[in-house]
Amino acid sequence: MLAPETAWLDRGDGICRNLDLATARCRIYDRRPDVCNVRAMYEQRYRKQMAWPVFVVLNQVACDELRKLRPEVLVR
Numbered sequence: 001m002l003a004p005e006t007a008w009l010d011r012g013d014g015i016c017r018n019l020d021l022a023t024a025r026c027r028i029y030d031r032r033p034d035v036c037n038v039r040a041m042y043e044q045r046y047r048k049q050m051a052w053p054v055f056v057v058l059n060q061v062a063c064d065e066l067r068k069l070r071p072e073v074l075v076r
């Protein structure tokens, strides 16, 4: 199940409607929503809770776990 913040991006099967599966890249990267922008999310929601390097590592761990769940959707 997707988080409420990202559910609107779901094309119906848990994959983002903006992901180009042929290239494994975001089709709207330069204008992606803040919820997809690690720096923006840190500044808006997490700055008071943890240091930037910790937030980056937590995001990397989450990405690694998501890749295990959906290995066919490899982001390069």
Ligand code: SF4
Pocket: 009, 016, 017, 018, 019, 020, 025, 026, 027, 028, 029, 032, 033, 036
């Ligand atoms: S970065 Fe792009 S492809 Fe990834 S979730 Fe956000 S909008 Fe979708």
